[in-house]
Amino acid sequence: MDRAEAEARLLDAAEALFYERGIQAVGMDQVRAASGVSLKRLYQLYPSKSELVLACLERRDRRWRARLAEYAQSRPDGVERVLAVYDWLYEWFSEPDFRGCAFINSFGELGAVDPAVADAVRAHKGAFHDYMAGLVAAAGHSGQTVGTLVLLAEGAMTTAAISGSPEAARQARLGAAQLLANR
Amino acid sequence: MDRAEAEARLLDAAEALFYERGIQAVGMDQVRAASGVSLKRLYQLYPSKSELVLACLERRDRRWRARLAEYAQSRPDGVERVLAVYDWLYEWFSEPDFRGCAFINSFGELGAVDPAVADAVRAHKGAFHDYMAGLVAAAGHSGQTVGTLVLLAEGAMTTAAISGSPEAARQARLGAAQLLANR
DNA sequence: CTCGGCGGAGAACGACCGTTCTCACAGCAT
DNA sequence: ATGCTGTGAGAACGGTCGTTCTCCGCCGAG
Numbered sequence: 001m002d003r004a005e006a007e008a009r010l011l012d013a014a015e016a017l018f019y020e021r022g023i024q025a026v027g028m029d030q031v032r033a034a035s036g037v038s039l040k041r042l043y044q045l046y047p048s049k050s051e052l053v054l055a056c057l058e059r060r061d062r063r064w065r066a067r068l069a070e071y072a073q074s075r076p077d078g079v080e081r082v083l084a085v086y087d088w089l090y091e092w093f094s095e096p097d098f099r100g101c102a103f104i105n106s107f108g109e110l111g112a113v114d115p116a117v118a119d120a121v122r123a124h125k126g127a128f129h130d131y132m133a134g135l136v137a138a139a140g141h142s143g144q145t146v147g148t149l150v151l152l153a154e155g156a157m158t159t160a161a162i163s164g165s166p167e168a169a170r171q172a173r174l175g176a177a178q179l180l181a182n183r
Numbered sequence: 184m185d186r187a188e189a190e191a192r193l194l195d196a197a198e199a200l201f202y203e204r205g206i207q208a209v210g211m212d213q214v215r216a217a218s219g220v221s222l223k224r225l226y227q228l229y230p231s232k233s234e235l236v237l238a239c240l241e242r243r244d245r246r247w248r249a250r251l252a253e254y255a256q257s258r259p260d261g262v263e264r265v266l267a268v269y270d271w272l273y274e275w276f277s278e279p280d281f282r283g284c285a286f287i288n289s290f291g292e293l294g295a296v297d298p299a300v301a302d303a304v305r306a307h308k309g310a311f312h313d314y315m316a317g318l319v320a321a322a323g324h325s326g327q328t329v330g331t332l333v334l335l336a337e338g339a340m341t342t343a344a345i346s347g348s349p350e351a352a353r354q355a356r357l358g359a360a361q362l363l364a365n366r
Numbered sequence: 367c368t369c370g371g372c373g374g375a376g377a378a379c380g381a382c383c384g385t386t387c388t389c390a391c392a393g394c395a396t
Numbered sequence: 397a398t399g400c401t402g403t404g405a406g407a408a409c410g411g412t413c414g415t416t417c418t419c420c421g422c423c424g425a426g
Binding site: 103104107108158162168 | 203204205207208282283286287288289290291292293294295296301304305308327330331333334335336337338339340341342344345346351354355357358361362365
């Protein structure tokens, strides 16, 4: 098993465990068991748990945004593409192991205690905001609306996680459509 | 120090510490030090950390909702009172030690691992939803809007926490006003 | 005053966690 | 065959955590 595969297996296992149970509830030995990578290799690739967590968050950020962008780009420009974001949220919320936004969860758990985690979360949310701003501008709407549309998405993530139902995405889409209907 | 005062000091100290640093990051000994209540008394009032956490969440739920209701009731009936919710959020977000919604944070940290915590969070969010539904009905708007208004509030809480700024409440208020303007 | 129970301070316990170390072994150049 | 390098399995280490126990002083009842 070469370095690249060890990294991939580690990130896959760690990300899944952290997301499913929370970061502090998962020990490094469980990451080793789930990944099949020895502790020695683990620590020479990621010298501390904190760095492993950061690496997971960064990879998740890239994947999450890529998945969203890929989905949205399959829709026509304009308002349709803005609303596609909420359709994608619905699909995401419907995944059987959905447990909320990993960044919101990580921030609540470690944001006050690990500034690097807090920075990663802010970067992720900032990038999402910027992406939405691009979609809204392309739809010819004022920048005023962007913030509200982002709040709807964020609210849908936490509400879907807590309620255990993807319906919040539908509700958010309705609200967004209404906001975009009357300029 | 009688039983009632010991309970109050424990809950005050524990709630503040859990909220500020996260639950798992705070040890029982720190609760003892901050409250001035001995470990022995602590454990005879709350036989486990989990029960102390639950008691904190329940008291916080009651206080949070009471504070919100008190604020809203000082405004005239109708749409004004619905919008007052977001004004109150702005004040809350502006408190110097604001660190997001304790229930969202607790859910992210322990929701997957402690079902009692998950239940308490669901109860809190359900009560907030019902309260908003009452305000919206009193304002003569359809129940359709309630979900969206709640999403705006939830999104504002997480966004304010992560960004460190209370502006999200302003943004949420703008969105809510727009939703309530055109029925 | 004496006794008994309660409370406080903090040590003790067992479990676990992040991290490092030991040791045996596999692959490879010489 | 002989070293050398790096690996895997897992023990070991130091620290912390939740929880319990010990010991001692206080205080009210008799």
